[in-house]
Amino acid sequence: MNARRNAVVFGLGLATALLAGWLAFPRALYTRQNQPLAFLHKTHAGKSGYAECGQCHALREDGTFGGIPSLDTCTSCHSERMGTSADEAVLVDAYVKTGQEVPWLIYSRQPANVWFSHAIHVRRANLACTECHSTYGESDQVRIYEKNRISGYSRDIWGHSISRIHFSGRHDGMKMNDCEDCHRRHQVQVGCLGCHQ
Amino acid sequence: MKITRRDLLVWSAGATAGLVFTPVPYKLLGDLSIWTQNFPWIPQPAHGPVDVKESSCTLCPNGCGMRVRMAAGWPVGVAGARTNPVSRGALCPLGFAAHQLNWHPLRLRTVRHRGQASSWEEARTAFSKACAEGPIVIIDGYPGRAASQHFENFVQKQHGVYRVVLGAESRALTPYEKWSGVPAAALGYDLENARTIVSFGAPLLDGWSTPGRFTRLWAERAAGMAEPQLRLIQIEPSLSRTAARAWQWLAIRSGGQAAFAAGIARVMLEEHLVRASGPMPALTLAESAQQSGISPDAIRDLARMIVAQSPAVAIADDDDPAIAALNVVLGAVGTSGGIVQRTKRAKSYLSAEPVIPSARAVLIDSTVPWDFVPQTDAEVFRFGAWEGGPNKADWLLPAPGFMEELTDIPTAPTSAVETYAVAPRLVKAPPEVQSAVQFLGQADPDLMPVDKIIHTRCENLFRARTGTLCAQQTTPVATIPSVEKLEEQLRNGAVWMGEPQHPGGVRCKLSDWPQATRSECPPCDSLASWRAPVLPPLASKLYQESSLREESDRRNA
Numbered sequence: 001m002n003a004r005r006n007a008v009v010f011g012l013g014l015a016t017a018l019l020a021g022w023l024a025f026p027r028a029l030y031t032r033q034n035q036p037l038a039f040l041h042k043t044h045a046g047k048s049g050y051a052e053c054g055q056c057h058a059l060r061e062d063g064t065f066g067g068i069p070s071l072d073t074c075t076s077c078h079s080e081r082m083g084t085s086a087d088e089a090v091l092v093d094a095y096v097k098t099g100q101e102v103p104w105l106i107y108s109r110q111p112a113n114v115w116f117s118h119a120i121h122v123r124r125a126n127l128a129c130t131e132c133h134s135t136y137g138e139s140d141q142v143r144i145y146e147k148n149r150i151s152g153y154s155r156d157i158w159g160h161s162i163s164r165i166h167f168s169g170r171h172d173g174m175k176m177n178d179c180e181d182c183h184r185r186h187q188v189q190v191g192c193l194g195c196h197q
Numbered sequence: 198m199k200i201t202r203r204d205l206l207v208w209s210a211g212a213t214a215g216l217v218f219t220p221v222p223y224k225l226l227g228d229l230s231i232w233t234q235n236f237p238w239i240p241q242p243a244h245g246p247v248d249v250k251e252s253s254c255t256l257c258p259n260g261c262g263m264r265v266r267m268a269a270g271w272p273v274g275v276a277g278a279r280t281n282p283v284s285r286g287a288l289c290p291l292g293f294a295a296h297q298l299n300w301h302p303l304r305l306r307t308v309r310h311r312g313q314a315s316s317w318e319e320a321r322t323a324f325s326k327a328c329a330e331g332p333i334v335i336i337d338g339y340p341g342r343a344a345s346q347h348f349e350n351f352v353q354k355q356h357g358v359y360r361v362v363l364g365a366e367s368r369a370l371t372p373y374e375k376w377s378g379v380p381a382a383a384l385g386y387d388l389e390n391a392r393t394i395v396s397f398g399a400p401l402l403d404g405w406s407t408p409g410r411f412t413r414l415w416a417e418r419a420a421g422m423a424e425p426q427l428r429l430i431q432i433e434p435s436l437s438r439t440a441a442r443a444w445q446w447l448a449i450r451s452g453g454q455a456a457f458a459a460g461i462a463r464v465m466l467e468e469h470l471v472r473a474s475g476p477m478p479a480l481t482l483a484e485s486a487q488q489s490g491i492s493p494d495a496i497r498d499l500a501r502m503i504v505a506q507s508p509a510v511a512i513a514d515d516d517d518p519a520i521a522a523l524n525v526v527l528g529a530v531g532t533s534g535g536i537v538q539r540t541k542r543a544k545s546y547l548s549a550e551p552v553i554p555s556a557r558a559v560l561i562d563s564t565v566p567w568d569f570v571p572q573t574d575a576e577v578f579r580f581g582a583w584e585g586g587p588n589k590a591d592w593l594l595p596a597p598g599f600m601e602e603l604t605d606i607p608t609a610p611t612s613a614v615e616t617y618a619v620a621p622r623l624v625k626a627p628p629e630v631q632s633a634v635q636f637l638g639q640a641d642p643d644l645m646p647v648d649k650i651i652h653t654r655c656e657n658l659f660r661a662r663t664g665t666l667c668a669q670q671t672t673p674v675a676t677i678p679s680v681e682k683l684e685e686q687l688r689n690g691a692v693w694m695g696e697p698q699h700p701g702g703v704r705c706k707l708s709d710w711p712q713a714t715r716s717e718c719p720p721c722d723s724l725a726s727w728r729a730p731v732l733p734p735l736a737s738k739l740y741q742e743s744s745l746r747e748e749s750d751r752r753n754a
Contacts, residue, residue, distance in 0.1 A: 021219020
């Protein structure tokens, strides 16, 4: 009788830990934050007629990556309100008129000691933007920014699977292991100083 | 059903066992390790726009071109700039991690007077008193800069003395100055046109001079080739990294370089391999062989091969008149592929001796190596960005660190062509530090500031209308519309490169083979005498853990 009771209680403890570890822990670990504005990629691409990511997220002449376009790019169309949405009002009143850059939450922000060249990956390796950024640029869905409470980095760095187990073999995050995996698959070797210059 | 203490223990055991099969311990371990990297006392560069600035390294006089990656205005990475015509994209390991130096634990941040905390005001008062009482000596480590001119102007007004502490590469050129009258600062090695280089212990492939210059040249003309276009013969007692990669390594007896050079010269003259343009060494071939540990046949073979594979040049690792005399005999002075005069504008500098007999005060710039310790009763004002070890300075004055002050970069000491670059101030210096130039400028406000001296030098370059400006594109100076444009480009990392000088103009008068060699320097090779300076963490790792630089007791093990 005692042995059976012990087994049940042990099983309960085991189940509680598994549920907490796989379901509650990831939710507790990350805070969820909205972007300052709901930027609609698909709408902007359609209205501007831009078909390529690089037309807005351009590489500079010296090969460095321009990243998110600056406020000047927004101002060229949004110097006055173009609609009635709350986000439009925030954009024009809080940022365009004050000249303050929009504090976008960067999903891919890495420590500053890591050097990553978009130019090398896009031009030399011919990687498509969607290889790393998925088809986010083709949707009007605004992603929630999930920030790790302990490390302070975005969930995109670790990857969305908390276990980091990918049966497809494709990387999901932006940890050093992911860089190494991708380089191994493409048979491109870089030393320590390739990324940590 | 009653829950007992035993139930709780069993439940905990189950929970603990279950926890192992969840990501919790592994994820927490990773996140906590990242959290520890972000402790508040660890300096963190601000997050912000990433930018790349081009500049020149100021850690040594060679001024390799570098690209500095800035995040929110702070340097977070350094890489070599391919646009620099001399360094050609290469940097030494120290340069690669130099942006970390400003946060080094040994960074000097307070004025110290004989070991006690003091203030700039007290230092200025003491220096002004010293200036009023007697002669001042200013010692500079990188002569030829705008700051150097500032120092010279100051001592001229104060009736003081300006002295320099030259590096080994510059000292190796001083015998030619004595014999030809051409300042050593005007001379350089025309390595690009040489077919054979005989290096007497100079670490040509391990950081010698501008590291990128010879390593690129060697990679293009020698590495992996059965019949290289450029032959490097390393004469050195131990198998250094340069010796290991050279075309030929001759394991000479320690201290036998001068005798070996004499032996080669004797063979060349006796066998009429060269035009008799130098004196016959006093040493016989047998004596040379005995002192150097190399057989007479090997010396003969080498002498014949050097002449057959000319243009050839011998490079000493320090001031060694016998090796310089070998170049005279070889006819490598003032000829293509040898030692050439790159400019007619350079002037001679007097080297600082450690013993300074009569001076009221000695001011040592932060560019002077820490192993220069003056033996003097004078009051010593020592500038330094980092604590470099025991010293006898009365005043230890914190200087700006890497990229924290505007400076200009004259030609690298061994370069065959004249260059000029400007290293702008990319980082704001902490308020508690001052450069020697600022210090002197407060003592004498009438001195021309460094930025005006740089502007004047830019005007001179613009008026001369010669040379080219090397940046992303190469632009002849004659096509640049204004001096302001020229200065702007230089401050943005461009490098001015002069026209290559025609060989000739250096005629050495050497009647007797030099007797005394290295009286002040014990026989040594440069790696054995190398000591770790203040290094940033990454460079420390590269240099020490990966044994890029071996400690002397580990070599030949």
